[in-house]
Amino acid sequence: MKGQPPQTVPAFQDHQQVIFESMIEGLLLLDEHGRIQLANRAFADLFGITSDIRGWTVIEVLRLHELAALVNSLETQKQVSGFEIKVPGPTERWLQINAAAIYNGGGKRHGTVLVFHDLTRLKQLENARQEFVANVSHELRTPLSLIKGYAETLLDGAKDNPETATRFLQTIDRNAERLRLLIEDLLTISELETGRVRLNIQTVALAQAVAEVLEDFKSRAAAKGMTLVNQAADLPVRADPGRLEQILGNIVDNAIKYGRAGGTVSVGGRASDTGQVEVFIQDDGPGIPPEALERVFERFYRVDKARSREQGGTGLGLAIVKHLVQSHGGRVWATSRPGCGATFYFSL
Numbered sequence: 001m002k003g004q005p006p007q008t009v010p011a012f013q014d015h016q017q018v019i020f021e022s023m024i025e026g027l028l029l030l031d032e033h034g035r036i037q038l039a040n041r042a043f044a045d046l047f048g049i050t051s052d053i054r055g056w057t058v059i060e061v062l063r064l065h066e067l068a069a070l071v072n073s074l075e076t077q078k079q080v081s082g083f084e085i086k087v088p089g090p091t092e093r094w095l096q097i098n099a100a101a102i103y104n105g106g107g108k109r110h111g112t113v114l115v116f117h118d119l120t121r122l123k124q125l126e127n128a129r130q131e132f133v134a135n136v137s138h139e140l141r142t143p144l145s146l147i148k149g150y151a152e153t154l155l156d157g158a159k160d161n162p163e164t165a166t167r168f169l170q171t172i173d174r175n176a177e178r179l180r181l182l183i184e185d186l187l188t189i190s191e192l193e194t195g196r197v198r199l200n201i202q203t204v205a206l207a208q209a210v211a212e213v214l215e216d217f218k219s220r221a222a223a224k225g226m227t228l229v230n231q232a233a234d235l236p237v238r239a240d241p242g243r244l245e246q247i248l249g250n251i252v253d254n255a256i257k258y259g260r261a262g263g264t265v266s267v268g269g270r271a272s273d274t275g276q277v278e279v280f281i282q283d284d285g286p287g288i289p290p291e292a293l294e295r296v297f298e299r300f301y302r303v304d305k306a307r308s309r310e311q312g313g314t315g316l317g318l319a320i321v322k323h324l325v326q327s328h329g330g331r332v333w334a335t336s337r338p339g340c341g342a343t344f345y346f347s348l
């Protein structure tokens with residue numbers, strides 16, 4: 001050992017410092033009196049600490065009584081794993097802490113080491129997933145209980161009256177169709193979210209793509225006395241033709257569903273200053289209140305629940321549109337003057 005260079009110890013400490021600073025987890029080292037000896041950068045970032053906190057206690061720095069209690073509990077137990085705390089504040093955080101008491105060679109308590117793992121993102125995802133499952137169950141339950149209720153009434157004797165039976169069977173059929181649409185939309189969302197959708201990007205003639213979509217909706221519009229107008233410029237766009245049709249179809253479908261009977265739906269597109277193509281779909285219906293303009297793209301968000309259900313809506317159409325537009329590298333948004341209609345835009 002004699003021949004070793006004197007810088008061995010500092011080099012080792014440097015090494016340790018680099019390891020601590022490069023950790024994703026927050027690290028806190030306390031001395032035997034519970035005073036902070038070392039806090040790495042991740043810890044400072046986690047709690048927004050900008051000053052030197054060495055020499056302070058956990059409670060002085062963070063004011064988190066649960067954390068102080070955790071440190072105290074290490075008087076009686078050597079180690080605590082997976083301790084979770086919620087840190088209040090403007091942006092609520094979830095942290096998981098692993099803590100251990102450090103003993104010297106003589107078995108005397110020497111200090112404490114705490115490792116902080118940020119669980120916020122994970123918790124948010126978990127909450128979103130739970131909310132989604134609750135929403136899906138609710139959406140499936142409504143048509144299903146109607147189907148069951150009407151089928152039972154038919155079996156209980158309503159089938160003997162042909163007129164009543166036909167009406168009940170129509171309700172069953174309508175709700176079965178709602179279930180089918182919902183499941184189809186859920187499968188599309190799942191495909192989009194798991195990245196299983198491959199785009200087949202080609203050059204598409206916008207005016208022609210719009211014309212084809214409007215042709216498909218001609219009879220639906222006619223049933224409401226609505227006029228469909230194609231104002232799209234004869235522009236080439238780079239898109240997956242099938243997906244572009246789906247995007248346009250969903251927004252035009254909404255414009256007919258929620259637009260004014262006897263009104264007009266116009267679809268147009270032009271090249272924007274950024275070199276992208278901007279497409280719009282405008283109706284002259286009741287429009288969308290300002291506070292809902294961004295929310296309509298959320299899954300299952302509806303301005304008027306009863307209206308959407310009555311129109312056979314799943315509440316997923318615009319969420320699918322948003323995914324599809326984003327996977328083309330574009331953006332989708334809506335503007336509206338309540339009472340004067342809504343306009344949906346997307347860029348490609």
Ligand code: ADP
Nearest residue numbers: 254258296302303304308313314315316317318
């Ligand atoms: P839905 O299946 O309910 O139509 P969407 O995701 O397609 O679901 O739309 C979400 C909600 O946005 C609709 O329920 C409706 O309240 C509102 N909305 C969409 N398009 C229009 C429109 N053109 N005019 C007024 N409201 C609209």
